[in-house]
Amino acid sequence: MSQQRENGVPARGKVLTVDNMNPYVKRVEYAVRGPIVQRAVQIEKELREGVKKPFTEVIKANIGDAHAMGQKPITFLRQVLALCSYPELLKDNKFPEDAKKRAQRILQACGGQSIGSYSASQGIECIREDVARYIEKRDGGIPSNSDDIYLSTGASDAIVTMLKLLVAGEGRDRTGVMIPIPQYPLYSAALTDLGAVQINYYLDEDKCWSLDISELRRALAAARKHCNPRVLCIINPGNPTGQVQSRQCIEDVIRFIKEEDLFLMADEVYQDNVYAESSKFHSFKKVLFEMGPEFSSTVELASFHSTSKCYMGECGFRAGYMEVINLDPEVKAQLTKLVSVRLCPPVPGQALLDLVVNPPQPDEPSYATFTQEQTLVLKDLAEKAKLTEQILNTVPGITCNPVQGAMYTFPRITLPQKAIDHAKEEGQAPDMFYCLKLLEETGICLVPGSGFGQRDGTHHFRMTILPPAEKLKVVLEKIGEFHQRFTLEFS
Amino acid sequence: MSILREISPKVRNIRHSELLALGRQACGIKEKLKQGVRKPYKEVIDVSGGDPHRTGVKPLSFVRQVLAACLYPQLVNSDKLPVDVRQRAQRLLGACKGGSVGSYTLTQGIMDIQQSVSKFISQRDGGVPSVPENIFLTAGSQGAIMKILSLLVNSEGTPRTGVLTPVPGYSSANMALEGLGGAIVPYYLNEELCWELQIDELRRALQSAKGVCNPVALYVINPGNPTGHIQSRKSMEEVIQFVSQEKLFLLADETVQDNVFGEGSEFVSYKRVLAEMGPPLSDTVELASFHSVSKGLMGECGLRGGYVELVNLDPEVMNHTYTLFSTDSSAAVTGQLAVDLMVDPIQPGDPSYPLYYKETQYIRTMQVHNAKRVTEVLNSLPGFSCQPVKGGAFAFPRVHLPPRAIQKAKEEGMPPDHFYCSRLLEDTGLLVSPGCEHGQREGTHHIRFCIMTSVDILEEVLRCLARFHTQFMKDFF
Numbered sequence: 001m002s003q004q005r006e007n008g009v010p011a012r013g014k015v016l017t018v019d020n021m022n023p024y025v026k027r028v029e030y031a032v033r034g035p036i037v038q039r040a041v042q043i044e045k046e047l048r049e050g051v052k053k054p055f056t057e058v059i060k061a062n063i064g065d066a067h068a069m070g071q072k073p074i075t076f077l078r079q080v081l082a083l084c085s086y087p088e089l090l091k092d093n094k095f096p097e098d099a100k101k102r103a104q105r106i107l108q109a110c111g112g113q114s115i116g117s118y119s120a121s122q123g124i125e126c127i128r129e130d131v132a133r134y135i136e137k138r139d140g141g142i143p144s145n146s147d148d149i150y151l152s153t154g155a156s157d158a159i160v161t162m163l164k165l166l167v168a169g170e171g172r173d174r175t176g177v178m179i180p181i182p183q184y185p186l187y188s189a190a191l192t193d194l195g196a197v198q199i200n201y202y203l204d205e206d207k208c209w210s211l212d213i214s215e216l217r218r219a220l221a222a223a224r225k226h227c228n229p230r231v232l233c234i235i236n237p238g239n240p241t242g243q244v245q246s247r248q249c250i251e252d253v254i255r256f257i258k259e260e261d262l263f264l265m266a267d268e269v270y271q272d273n274v275y276a277e278s279s280k281f282h283s284f285k286k287v288l289f290e291m292g293p294e295f296s297s298t299v300e301l302a303s304f305h306s307t308s309k310c311y312m313g314e315c316g317f318r319a320g321y322m323e324v325i326n327l328d329p330e331v332k333a334q335l336t337k338l339v340s341v342r343l344c345p346p347v348p349g350q351a352l353l354d355l356v357v358n359p360p361q362p363d364e365p366s367y368a369t370f371t372q373e374q375t376l377v378l379k380d381l382a383e384k385a386k387l388t389e390q391i392l393n394t395v396p397g398i399t400c401n402p403v404q405g406a407m408y409t410f411p412r413i414t415l416p417q418k419a420i421d422h423a424k425e426e427g428q429a430p431d432m433f434y435c436l437k438l439l440e441e442t443g444i445c446l447v448p449g450s451g452f453g454q455r456d457g458t459h460h461f462r463m464t465i466l467p468p469a470e471k472l473k474v475v476l477e478k479i480g481e482f483h484q485r486f487t488l489e490f491s
Numbered sequence: 492m493s494i495l496r497e498i499s500p501k502v503r504n505i506r507h508s509e510l511l512a513l514g515r516q517a518c519g520i521k522e523k524l525k526q527g528v529r530k531p532y533k534e535v536i537d538v539s540g541g542d543p544h545r546t547g548v549k550p551l552s553f554v555r556q557v558l559a560a561c562l563y564p565q566l567v568n569s570d571k572l573p574v575d576v577r578q579r580a581q582r583l584l585g586a587c588k589g590g591s592v593g594s595y596t597l598t599q600g601i602m603d604i605q606q607s608v609s610k611f612i613s614q615r616d617g618g619v620p621s622v623p624e625n626i627f628l629t630a631g632s633q634g635a636i637m638k639i640l641s642l643l644v645n646s647e648g649t650p651r652t653g654v655l656t657p658v659p660g661y662s663s664a665n666m667a668l669e670g671l672g673g674a675i676v677p678y679y680l681n682e683e684l685c686w687e688l689q690i691d692e693l694r695r696a697l698q699s700a701k702g703v704c705n706p707v708a709l710y711v712i713n714p715g716n717p718t719g720h721i722q723s724r725k726s727m728e729e730v731i732q733f734v735s736q737e738k739l740f741l742l743a744d745e746t747v748q749d750n751v752f753g754e755g756s757e758f759v760s761y762k763r764v765l766a767e768m769g770p771p772l773s774d775t776v777e778l779a780s781f782h783s784v785s786k787g788l789m790g791e792c793g794l795r796g797g798y799v800e801l802v803n804l805d806p807e808v809m810n811h812t813y814t815l816f817s818t819d820s821s822a823a824v825t826g827q828l829a830v831d832l833m834v835d836p837i838q839p840g841d842p843s844y845p846l847y848y849k850e851t852q853y854i855r856t857m858q859v860h861n862a863k864r865v866t867e868v869l870n871s872l873p874g875f876s877c878q879p880v881k882g883g884a885f886a887f888p889r890v891h892l893p894p895r896a897i898q899k900a901k902e903e904g905m906p907p908d909h910f911y912c913s914r915l916l917e918d919t920g921l922l923v924s925p926g927c928e929h930g931q932r933e934g935t936h937h938i939r940f941c942i943m944t945s946v947d948i949l950e951e952v953l954r955c956l957a958r959f960h961t962q963f964m965k966d967f968f
Contacts (some may be wrong), residue, residue: 014805015738015777020707021808022645025815033598033817041597065595068588082563086555092571111537111545116791118542120514153630153795156819164670168499189818195647230493263493300493314593316824318630330495338502340511341666343633346823347793348562 030189031451036435037062040445055443059475061463062445064239064407066313069466071380074312074373076366077355080106084115084351098364106351115347121340123151123321124347127354131321134357139286144323150335151321151353153345155269155306158322160190162265162302165335167196169228176229178219180211182410182452182460184239184267197227202455205412208401209241213252220260231263232256237270237281237405240452240462242385244279244404250287258299266303269320272310275382276404285325301325307352309407311377319349381407384465384472391473395480397487403465410449410462413483419490431459434486441485442478501646501672508662509909510539510928516913517922532920538940538952539924541716541884543790547945548857551789551850553843554832557583561592561828575841583828592824598817600628600798601824604831608798611834616763625801627812628822628830631792632746632781635799637667638815639779642808643707643740646672653704654742655696657688658930659887659937661716661744665930674704679932682889685878686718690729697737708740709733714747714758717929717939719862719883721756727764735776743780746797749787750943752859753881762802778802784829786884788851790943796826796833861942861949862886868953874964884943887929890936890960896967908936914963919955 018026037060044058060068067073076099083089083103090100109126111117122128128151132144152158167175176197179187191198201219203209211234223229234253236245245253257264266284274281284303289296306320324332359374360366385403392400392411400411415430423433429450439445449460467475495503517535524530538546553576560566560580567577567584586603588594599605605623612621629635644652653674656665665675678696680686688711700706711730713722722730734741743761751758761780766773783797801809821827837847862880869877869888877888892900892907900910908925916922926937940952 014808015707015740016643016808017805018807018811020645021642021811024646025642026811028811028814028818030814030818033820034814063595065588066593067591068594070589073591073593078563082559082566085562086552086559089559089571094569110793111542112547114544114550114793116544116550116789116793118540118545118792153823154820165498165502166493168497186818193641193815193818230497298492312593315595315820316587316591316593318820318823326492328492328494331493331498334495334498334502337505337508337511338670340508341505341633341663341670342637343631343663344793344795346630346795346826348825349823 024193024195028189028192029185029451031185031447032063034447034451036432036439036445036447039436040439043439043443053443054441058439058443058445059467059471060445061467061475062447064309064464064466065315066309066407066466067315069464070468071313071377071466072373073314074370076360076370077312077314077352080355081348081351084348087113096365098360098366102355102358106354110347115351117347119344119347119350121342121344122336123149123345124350127151127350130354130358131323135285135323139283139289142286142289148324149321150324150339151319151345151350152339153320153342153349154308154318155267155304155320155322156186157318157342157345158302158304158320159186159265159267161335161338162322163190163194163196163231165331165338166231166263167194172226173228175231176223176227177231177233178216178223178229178262179233180235180238182240182449182454183233184235185451187233188453197223199223199227199229200453203238203241203243205401205455205458208404209238209243211245211249211253213256216253216256229260229262231265233265233267234284235267236284237273239270239406240408240410241401242403242406242408242410243401244274244276244281247280247282247287250282250284251291254284254288254291254295254299258295264299264301266301268303269306269309270406271305272378273381273407274405275385276402279404281405285323288325298326300327307349307356311374312352312356313377314352317349317352318346319353321353380469381465384469387469387472388463388465388476391476391480395483397483398480407464407466408462409465410452410460413459413461415459416487416490419486422490431461434459435461437486438479438482442482444475444478501670504672505666505669506662508666508928509906510662510924513539513909513912513916513922513925516916520916520920530920531918535916535920535922536948536951536955537922538944538948539922541786541941541943542792543786543884543941543943544792546941546943547948548790548854548943549850550791551847553837553847554789554791554829556843557832558825558828562825564590573843575837575843583831587824592828594824596821596824596827598813598821599624599626600822600827604628604827607831607835608800612760612762612800616760616766619763619766621762621800625804627799627801627816628827629797629799630795630822630826631785631797632744632783633663633667633797634795634822635779635781635797636664636742636744638812639742639799640668640671640673641815642812644668644671644673648705651704653700653706655693655706655709655739657710657712657715658932659717659926660710660930661712662928664710664744676700676704676706677930680715680718680720682878682932682935685881686715686720688720688722688726688730690733693730693733706739708742710742710744711761712744713761714751714882716744716747716883717885717887718878719880719885719887721751721753721758721882724759724764727759727761728768731761731765731768731772731776735772741776741778743778745780746783747786747883748782750858750884751882752855752862753879756881758882762800765802775803777804784826784833786943787833788854789829789833791829794826794829795823796829798830857946858943860946861944864949864953865942868957872957872960874960880942884941885939886942887926887937887939890926890938892936893964893967896963899967908938911936911963912938915956915959919959921952921955921959
């Protein structure tokens, strides 16, 4: 509809403007899909239209999307989902028996035996039970109750739901939420949207991005002066840092949580993505229970997982879950009411999650292929993690901590003062200026460190380790070359 | 430990759902049946939600075949599936990054599908242009409604942001508004006139909001939920004039636009009416219209596929809208694929068309039959009065409860129609939704149940209802 104008001025003011829209929403930012990505999409369009550039394709190393970068889906998972979608295929003998069995079980649990039916808001019951069994197995037998499991539309849905529940109070009593810096910007976006107080605790770059309890204490003490800190969020393995917390660190965090009476949100979506030999994933729940009843019966915990990462990389299904521990029953009832507002998580995603927690067993026909494919993906990621660290550390001006886990590297870049000043004149964060220039010159799309948070005066970028190894090598080399050029240009 | 009073007051203020409570009762009954407890019925029949597959409607073969091939692309090369299925799957997979439905998509959705939606809207609206950039693919209509309300509601402002919403209406949308700290400003639909929306009532509602809250939007559902009422073009023009005069944002929930079966009834979209009213209205009235794959002929509620088209929004607000949507990454790809199949259905001449036609005709015939049967049976029962159902997914008959029943309900601490539904569930295994869940005029009582059901299930529903109702009225005479 054309905009009617008189003398260049809109004939009528808008009903919904930036002045009267939700002021919190106005302040929301989300760097992973922010301005740099929008520019990348524009460049892709220009390339399609035949505009000449110093590169032939845009490489989107900004987002943790494995399939987009060529990683193949796991055969078994997709077979079962196809059977669930079109049950006529159950008659087709090209599908293995174990896939058919699982499809039938899932369909039985769906209304009208169709994945097109709404499920209960908390998720399909037998899938929640399977998730509980999976958690028990993972955590060496520590019991898990399916009533404490909430299936969700990706882990993001569950994280935002918990924050919605926990953010309360006004003025000095406003809920404060501790988040790591650097962080996955969903957290800052959600806190902005909810008008919660963001409390930053800095991870230690010099110690491989480890978490220091004294830093938690510092952040908490400072925050108590102006808000009511109630929640601590931790991402393990870390995004964007790739750091895998030691068991000792996890115990220290739990002790801290108990001392300070905080609610713990543990984002564990990368739990299968651990590459460093010296690193091991320890679930917060397991450690909590192994610390004995003094802790396990009192500490409130929500832990999150999803199908988007690990070896599956099934981001597009928007599937995940959270397990809540030690919630007051009345609070849990409010949580159950709250999730009902969004109706239910996508059912194909719930089905997918069921397969992830209930994979082929050694005595089943699909086991060999499944294990082979799974091992290959994780091996490939581990190799790329190492490759990335190696190559970036050869570039003067770039320092890269080991990528112990997750899917990213978050190297520190040294920028010449002239570049920093130039960026500031343009009103841009220096690393945004750097990344935009990199994009224009090489077609490589990264996310500037300013989008994740970093110590003042430092600059970083986040890059995924997902492109195929050969391409990744080329990308890393191009970044290195760009960095040298950039340093020279602004010296 | 966190206790109730430390929890967000906005969450606490979200209304308690009577239907959720009945759902728990139904779960209890299902458990007992599983354990072998004897009851006068073998299973619970749940017609409380708008969930066609649950109640016997079959998914469309073409839709499910395409989905299967997209999920497991080996099927694209197999001759087990018809060639047009494979072609469509191939095209859709080509539009997915890395050729996989497991990839994230752009925030607004897969571009090809955005374009399909835009084309569909334009064709549906007699050529009124639709711009792909104004379309966001979402997690059903509800996903879109929640996001757009979030733009509109200033949760910390005083007075509270208000939205005019219909009574009876859609409880999930009301809950979403409450969860954001918004205020509901109810406007009552006229039951005697087949649930018509009347402008005088909108004016009264708006007037009642003065000094109480700051109304910013009008939420209309057309065809109505639960009423099935289909708005006349004249009524829609009056609504558009009204929102323009009163500077309100128009939220048009058009999720059941494909469920129109009353004779002489025709759905026309708010976008079309707005466009055909010409400037200045067509250039200025700000509109969000919602649609999804949950109803219509597909009934794919569980896939969570939908879209919102935003019309005449301020460009800066659109930028913020984009950022807001981007924090959720993107809508589930399987839902987006379902939207494509809804807006770009298979055509005559395609190999799969004969089957598609057969299946969709069956559903259309079934709906007409069901609507007639429901009004016929219910209106024959003393104590029930049912407006003719011309569209939508539900029947929303009025139950004239005897004073003794109302008294008993009060004693048991529940709204009278919840009491009725609870007894109905206990005695027959039939789960329907009480009128209090959806809103109704004080002193009136209703039930809502889905009529997008197989013919057999509907007969069973009516049989249970008739038998129970007759006994109930006798017991509480």
